[in-house]
Amino acid sequence: MERELAGLDALELGGGPRSKLLLRAWSATWPMLVAVLIAITAWQLVVWSGWRKPWVLPGPKDTLPVFWDQVTSSPFWEAVGLTMQRAVIGFAVAVAIGVLIGALVSQFRVLRRAFGSLITGLQTMPSIAWFPLAILLFKLSESAILFVVVLGAAPSIANGLIAGVDYTPPILLRAGKVMGLRRLNLYRHLIMPASLPSFVAGLKQGWAFAWRSLMAGELLVRIGDTTSLGVLLSDARELNNTADMISFMIVILIIGIVVDQLFGAVDRAIRVRWGVDQD
CATH class of the missing domain: 1.20.5 (Single alpha-helices involved in coiled-coils or other helix-helix interfaces)
Structure with missing residues (x-):
């Protein structure tokens, strides 16, 4: 039984x-x-x-075999590796700067009044507008691309953290102070965990801005004989090779979707831990 x-x-x-x-x-x-x-x-x-003519806009039957040939070649993956290396480094620097700025601005009213609107303005500014200045400052170099990627992503990360801190329930802050949490410990053990959902949303948005900035940078800035996804895309456009161009665009889209799924998994884990969603 x-x-x-x-x-x-x-x-x-x-x-x-x-x-x-x-x-x-x-x-x-x-x-x-x-x-x-x-x-x-x-x-x-x-x-x-x-x-459009088939040579201008080829169909899936003509493009997907080219896509398969590209993803099974080693030079293609070397280009993807360089692009992802730039993306990870730029995003990591943007996270460090965004967290520092967001933590300071969210805790000090003077900084909020001075820089709050400026951070939002930087977030809404098109990343491609930074490239003339970046090229003047750093010439055609990795630093120019990194400069624009960081400027594209850091404001969104900072705003995400600021929003999370702003919406921390006052009752939690009072409870933390009653339990003896002050300043850094209060921020570390209470405010940061409470602001985690908004912070993750800011990270996700920051990655989107960083990825778009990086693609724009690789299309505009060619460094020596290095080959990246942006360089491959630019070469395919100049040679009117639409099938290759669409293939590279598909790869860029797939990478964006995969990273979005990773952020989605983190968000679901947070919701499950908080009891908002069931596993």
């Missing part, structure tokens, strides 16, 4: 851990697969409509 009841409980709970993991993976995957099929279908319909 106990064995039968255990079997019924397993059925009611949806099976074991393995079946739950497979079900969760499938529920997360099938909407993206449907979206991909819809996008490819729409793409093919536009090609069949004759809106």
Whole structure:
């Protein structure tokens, strides 16, 4: 009887851990697969409509084999490696600067009044507008690209942290002070954990700005004989090789989606830990 009841409980709970993991993976995957099929279908319909010549806008049948050839070649992955190296370094520097600025501005009213609007203004400024200044300051170098990536991402990260601190419930602050938390300990053990959801949202938005800034930089700044995703994209455009160009654009899109999924996983983990969502 106990064995039968255990079997019924397993059925009611949806099976074991393995079946739950497979079900969760499938529920997360099938909407993206449907979206991909819809996008490819729409793409093919536009090609069949004759809106542009096939050599200007090739269809999936002509582009996807080129895409496969690109992702199976070692020079392509060397270019991806250089681009991702720049992205990780630029984003890490932006996080360090954004956290420092956000922590200071959120804690001192004078700094809030002096720099609060400036941070928002920097966030809304197109990253490509920084490149003339970056090239004048650093010439055609890695520093020029890093400069623009940091300026594109740091304001969003700082604003995310500031927003999280601003919306920390006052009752938590009073409870922390009653428990003896002051200044740095209060910020470390109470304010930072309470502001984590907004901070993660700021990190996600900061990455989006950093990625866009990096792609713009690689299109505009070519450093010696180095090859990156932006350089490959620019070369394909200059040679009117649309199939290669679309292939590189697909890779850039896929990288953006993968990073977004990573941030989504962190956000879900925070919601589960806070009891807002069930695992």
